[in-house]
Amino acid sequence: MPYVNIKITDEQVTREQKSELIAGVTQxxxxxxxxxxxxxVVVIDEVNTDxxxxxxxxxxxxxxxx
Amino acid sequence: MPYVNIKITDEQVTREQKSELIAGVTQxxxxxxxxxxxxxVVVIDEVNTDxxxxxxxxxxxxxxxx
Amino acid sequence: MPYVNIKITDEQVTREQKSELIAGVTQxxxxxxxxxxxxxVVVIDEVNTDxxxxxxxxxxxxxxxx
Amino acid sequence: MPYVNIKITDEQVTREQKSELIAGVTQxxxxxxxxxxxxxVVVIDEVNTDxxxxxxxxxxxxxxxx
Amino acid sequence: MPYVNIKITDEQVTREQKSELIAGVTQxxxxxxxxxxxxxVVVIDEVNTDxxxxxxxxxxxxxxxx
Amino acid sequence: MPYVNIKITDEQVTREQKSELIAGVTQxxxxxxxxxxxxxVVVIDEVNTDxxxxxxxxxxxxxxxx
Numbered sequence: 001m002p003y004v005n006i007k008i009t010d011e012q013v014t015r016e017q018k019s020e021l022i023a024g025v026t027q028x029x030x031x032x033x034x035x036x037x038x039x040x041v042v043v044i045d046e047v048n049t050d051x052x053x054x055x056x057x058x059x060x061x062x063x064x065x066x
Numbered sequence: 067m068p069y070v071n072i073k074i075t076d077e078q079v080t081r082e083q084k085s086e087l088i089a090g091v092t093q094x095x096x097x098x099x100x101x102x103x104x105x106x107v108v109v110i111d112e113v114n115t116d117x118x119x120x121x122x123x124x125x126x127x128x129x130x131x132x
Numbered sequence: 133m134p135y136v137n138i139k140i141t142d143e144q145v146t147r148e149q150k151s152e153l154i155a156g157v158t159q160x161x162x163x164x165x166x167x168x169x170x171x172x173v174v175v176i177d178e179v180n181t182d183x184x185x186x187x188x189x190x191x192x193x194x195x196x197x198x
Numbered sequence: 199m200p201y202v203n204i205k206i207t208d209e210q211v212t213r214e215q216k217s218e219l220i221a222g223v224t225q226x227x228x229x230x231x232x233x234x235x236x237x238x239v240v241v242i243d244e245v246n247t248d249x250x251x252x253x254x255x256x257x258x259x260x261x262x263x264x
Numbered sequence: 265m266p267y268v269n270i271k272i273t274d275e276q277v278t279r280e281q282k283s284e285l286i287a288g289v290t291q292x293x294x295x296x297x298x299x300x301x302x303x304x305v306v307v308i309d310e311v312n313t314d315x316x317x318x319x320x321x322x323x324x325x326x327x328x329x330x
Numbered sequence: 331m332p333y334v335n336i337k338i339t340d341e342q343v344t345r346e347q348k349s350e351l352i353a354g355v356t357q358x359x360x361x362x363x364x365x366x367x368x369x370x371v372v373v374i375d376e377v378n379t380d381x382x383x384x385x386x387x388x389x390x391x392x393x394x395x396x
Contacts, residue, residue, distance in 0.1 A: 001318055003135055003173055004289075007241060007267040008297065015116050015124070020296045022119030025268075028288040032281050033272065039318060041135055041173060042119035043073060050213050053220030053240035054265055054303060058213070067186055069333055069371055070157075073135040074165065081248050081256070083164050088251030090160040095138075098152045099145065105186060107333055107371060108251035109205060120133055120171060139373060147314050147322070154317030174317035175271060182345050185352030185372035190345070199384055201267055201305055202355075205333040206363065215362050222358040223334075230350045231338065237384060239267055239305060252331055252369060279380050279388070286383030306383035307337060 001039045002029050009059055010046035018044055067105045068095050075125055076112035084110055133171045134161050141191055142178035150176055199237045200227050207257055208244035216242055265303045266293050273323055274310035282308055331369045332359050339389055340376035348374055 004025050022042045029035040049059040070091050088108045095101040115125040136157050154174045161167040181191040202223050220240045227233040247257040268289050286306045293299040313323040334355050352372045359365040379389040 001173065001273065001316070001323070003175065003271040005269045005271075006293075008293075008299070009265065013297065015126070017296050018116055019119075019124045019127070021292065022124055023122045024292040024296065025289055026119065026122035028285065028292065029270075029272075032284045032288065033277065035272070037122045038120075039171060039173075040120070040122070041133065041171075043113055043135065044117040044119075045113075046117065047241055047243075050216055051242040051244065052265070053216075053224065053242075054238070055236045056221045056224035056238070058217045058220055059265070060213070061217070067141065067184070067191070067371065069139040069373065071137045072161075073137075074161075074167070075133065079165065081258070084248055085251075085256045085259070086164045087160065088256055089254045090164065091136075091157055092251065092254035094153065094156040094160070095140075098149050098156065099140065101140070103254045104252075105369060105371075106252070106254070107331065107369075109245055109333065110249040110251075111245075112249065118133070125133070147324070150314055150317075151322045151325070154322055155320045158317065158320035170319045172318070172320070175311055176315040176317075177311075178315065179373055179375075182348055183374040183376065185349075185356065185374075186370070187368045188353045188356035188370070190349045190352055192345070193349070199305065199339065199382070199389070201307065201337040203335045204359075205335075206359075206365070207331065211363065218362045219358065222362065223355055226351065226354040226358070227336075227338075230347050230354065231343065233338070237303060237305075239265065239303075241267065250331070257331070279390070282380055283383075283388045283391070286388055287386045290383065290386035301386045302384075304384070304386070307377055308381040308383075309377075310381065 002035050004042045005045065006042065007045045007047055009049050009052050011049070013046060068101050070108045071111065072108065073111045073113055075115050075118050077115070079112060134167050136174045137177065138174065139177045139179055141181050141184050143181070145178060200233050202240045203243065204240065205243045205245055207247050207250050209247070211244060266299050268306045269309065270306065271309045271311055273313050273316050275313070277310060332365050334372045335375065336372065337375045337377055339379050339382050341379070343376060
């Protein structure tokens with residue numbers, strides 16, 4: 001019954017990688033808390049780098065700086 | 067003043083259906099808790115089926131399996 | 133499979149009222165989008181009025197002003 | 199280490215404006231709580247006006263009414 | 265730089281279990297997406313069973329039914 | 331109409347500081363995007379340090395290490 005939300009920058013994440021994240025975090029909740037995987041929901045949000053900030057700066061700018 | 071976030075898979079939800087969700091949940095908060103609808107905010111997130119997992123599997127894969 | 137998060141101020145909401153919110157919003161998703169209620173998750177967050185702001189003011193202060 | 203999520207309607211917000219939001223809220227957390235900006239994360243979600251409701255109405259409809 | 269939010273019911277989760285969840289999901293993001301763990305943030309919300317619904321029912325009620 | 335969620339660790343934040351955060355972020359949205367403060371909602375979540383992770387470690391543990 002857990003709900004997990006993963007927010008990452010939108011940088012060419014493949015369907016295979018998303019599948020691994022969903023399988024991995026669901027298994028983690030089984031292993032650590034014995035949660036029922038059937039009702040475990042995982043939602044991945046891919047966020048444009050223009051819309052993500054860290055250290056007070058936009059990630060797009062940080063990427064351009066290298 | 068309530069804030070409601072509805073996350074659903076992005077599968078051809080119409081503007082009319084979104085309107086019904088927003089009107090319905092706002093009315094529910096009036097009926098149950100006597101909340102002021104004028105400041106009740108509802109945000110609907112439509113999530114790509116590649117980014118939604120349940121039971122450890124990606125919804126896109128579940129849909130393909132039928 | 134939808135996920136709904138309802139945020140309201142923490143002001144003596146009863147278990148019965150929470151039950152009505154959960155039943156009501158789940159039914160709304162069945163009625164409008166034909167969603168499966170069995171995997172519809174609803175989470176209610178009750179937020180202290182010190183931690184909720186509207187119009188730039190803390191709700192606790194607005195309540196005191198009447 | 200704070201995490202801030204800003205949800206706004208998707209109405210031609212520029213990269214410069216997003217940059218000002220990210221810098222401004224990060225600085226606010228430094229000023230008020232002495233938080234470390236290096237690990238302060240800000241995520242901006244731009245939401246389609248069809249998906250945002252207030253007062254029980256869709257924002258797109260409110261905009262059309264003027 | 266990812267941000268992960270894990271919502272679970274508030275049922276005597278230990279500090280050790282929380283530590284395993286945080287370490288596990290951070291490692292998963294390193295393994296799958298090569299994310300930098302130093303800026304990966306994980307927040308666990310423990311939600312009262314009165315405030316969690318599934319299948320249109322409050323979890324507290326489901327637990328009582330057995 | 332914006333909605334802002336600020337998540338910080340639960341470490342003796344005062345009502346005055348919360349008030350400054352709410353006023354400050356509401357004003358920022360007025361200044362940068364000309365948003366209407368009357369319908370701008372801010373919610374502050376204070377999270378137990380046992381429930382917050384960064385760098386794969388629980389914040390409580392990081393605080394103990396100094």
